[in-house]
Amino acid sequence: MMTDKKPTKKEIEALQAQIEAYQAKPVRENERRVRIGGSFEDAVKKMAEAPPISNKEIKEWAKKQREDME
Template sequence: MAKSKKPTKEEIKELEAQIKRDQEKPVRENERRVRVGTDFRDAVKEMSKAPPMTNKDVAKWAKEQREETDNLEKDK
């Protein structure tokens, strides 16, 4: 759920730690990694400055990510 306020530095650090833990877990067959096209620190900074997203925006973004990943897998 998107918040209407910007995350604090403490919240950002907690999210970074959670992301690192999640990235260390093995990927299951039905899961896909999200590509952000930048390094980790820049991605976190960019996400922390982003405005809240609606559910419709999230669904559109997820669909675009899925299509991009599918296209990359087909090109292999």
């Protein structure tokens, strides 16, 4: 779902269902889930209001993340 347009209500609901299904799964010993402060509704609102991001910007961000990890 990496596009330059904002997600529709239907896409947001599908994402919410996917997240809830993932959270219902047990966590393996070698995993650690990231917790974001706030409720799911707050996170969806923040995502919906975020400006679109291009693939080039995603590549640059991922490259920076890899460099920070090294």
